[in-house]
Amino acid sequence: GDSVTQMEGPVTLSEEAFLTINCTYTATGYPSLFWYVQYPGEGLQLLLKATKADDKGSNKGFEATYRKETTSFHLEKGSVQVSDSAVYFCALNQAGTALIFGKGTTLSVSS
């Protein structure tokens, strides 16, 4: 079945550092890809999404490009802030079906 694999965490960075969180997927067909963020004690918030190959999703300085040839959707940010500290989840779904999540990557940013 479809699945998502994320890099193991935690990721610890200093403020203004460059961030990359790797995500690869296995799926039949052409899934949509998502990044969600979860702050402590809260539910999930959609960070960005891409629905077809070569699409770039972006939001709040975060970007990810849907790479069908490498089945990847890596999350990047050029300069992280302390407020970006959270757990990040990569996810996919096919039309009309449930979201399938990776295990999550914890990001900790220090000042």
Added chain:
Amino acid sequence: DAGVTQSPTHLIKTRGQQVTLRCSPKSGHDTVSWYQQALGQGPQFIFQYYEEEERQRGNFPDRFSGHQFPNYSSELNVNALLLGDSALYLCASSSGDGYGYTFGSGTRLTVV
């Protein structure tokens, strides 16, 4: 515009008991999905309701059941609670196309 509302926010139950969690979807959404998130893990899909019917189900035992009402709100019921059922239960609503999910803040269930 209210998003997804879940209740209660926290509860503690004893092993063997039954629990009901509730979810009100975002306005305009007609599909509700439930997820279980164990500590340090990603959310695992339990089931999805659309037009008051279970449309899709994940790999969860029959102890987990649900219901959707005509106003699109939903309940998740778990019978014969086990210690391993302790988790954050998330409700997500969408408009049926399967792409625009909105999540609630979750219900933290602790089984003792």
